[in-house]
Amino acid sequence: MKNVIKSLAVMGMILSILPANGIYTAKTAYAAEVSVTAAANAADIKEIAGEWRYQEANGNGTVDNGVIDTGSVYIAEDGTFTHTDMNGNITTGIVKTGIEEIGGTALRTVNFYNGDEYAFGGYYNDSKPGIISIGNGGIAQLARVEIPAKVEIKDIAGDWKYQEATGNGTVDKGAVDTGSVTIREDGTFTYTDNNGKVSNGTVRTGIEVIGGTALKTVGFYNGAAYAFGGYYDDNKPDIISIGNGGISQLARTAAPAAETAAAQVSRLAGDANLDGKVNVADAVSALQFVANNTKYPLTAQGEANADCDGVKGITGSDALYIQKIDAGIIW
Secondary structure, X not given: OHHHHHHHHHXXXXXXXXXXXXXXXXXXXXXXXXXXXXXXXXXXXXXXXEEEEEEEEOOOOXXXXXXXXXXXXXXXXXXEEEEEEOOOOEEEEEEEEEEEEEOOEEEEEEEEEEOOEEEEEEEEOOOOOOEEXXXXXXXXXXXXXXXXXXXXXXXXXXXEEEEEEOOOOOOOOOEEEEEEEEEOOOOEEEEEEOOOXXXXXXXXXXXXXXXXXXXXXXXXXEOOEEEEEEEEOOOXXXXXXXXXXXXEEXXXXXXXXXXXXXXXXXXXXXXXXXXXXXXXXXXXXXXXXXXXXXXXXXXXXXHHHHOOOOOOOOOHHHHHHXXXXXXXXXX
C-alpha cells in the first residue's frame, strides 16, 4: 500500500510538470479556407514551427513551374523566427498569424516582422501544410523541411576505421587510417589511435538543419565534452563524415555480432538509468530525457528500457508507467 500511495503522489508530481500541450492534448484542426461569416481561426504557431526553405520561382514563371532556394527560415514555438539568406546574413524577429478577407473568403495569414518593420509574409492553407505562399503572385514560398528520424545506434554499431585525407585533398581522393572506433549498441564507444592511446565515451545521434537541409548527426562525447562527430547519410551507410570539409571520416569495417539470447533477456523494462532496478529515479530520468534529451541523454539501452508503455517513443506516459512498475501495479 505504501508503494501505491508513493506512486500516486509521484504520478501527480509528474503530471503537474508535464506541459499542457503535451501528449494528452489533441491537435486543433482548422479549415483551410472558411467563409467570413463562419468562425475563422488564425494558424497556431505550433502548426508552422520548424525549419522552412525560402524559395523563389526559377525564371519568369511561378513556383509551381520550378524553384530555387534563396535561404532558410526557422520558426520557433515561442513565435520568433530566424531568416538566413544564401550569403549567411541573418534576420530575426517575430511571427504574427491572422485572418485576411479577400473576395469574401477568410485566408489565414503568416507575417514576419523585424521589430515593428514588416519583413515578408503570405498565406497558409491546411490543404498544403508544407507550404506558406509568400505574397499572392506565386513567385515565392516557404517550403517545410521534413525532419527525418535520427540514426538508431544499432544501425551504426560495429567497428570503424578513423580515416583522414592524404595530402591537401579530401577523403574521396585518398585516405589514410589514423585509428579505429568501436561503437556498441548500448551507446558507448572506444577510440584507439595508431599509437595505442585509448579513449572511451558515449555516442549521441540527432538532427541538424543546415541551409534548409536536415542532416543526421553522430556525436562522440568524453563525459560532457564533445570529442568529434559528423554526419550520416542513409545512402552511404558505411560512412560517417567527420566535420563537413571532407577531410576525415569513419569507414565501417564490421557490423556487430548478433545479439545473444542472454543480452536480449537482460533488458529491464523501466530501468532508464541502468542501475539494475526500477524506481522513482528512473521516472525522473525518463522525464528529464523528454524535456531535453541533449542535456539529459540516455544510453541506447536506457532508451530501450525507458520506452515501456507499449507506444513507440519516450514520453511522460512512460514515466507514469515506470511508477506503476515501482508500485507493483504493473509487473
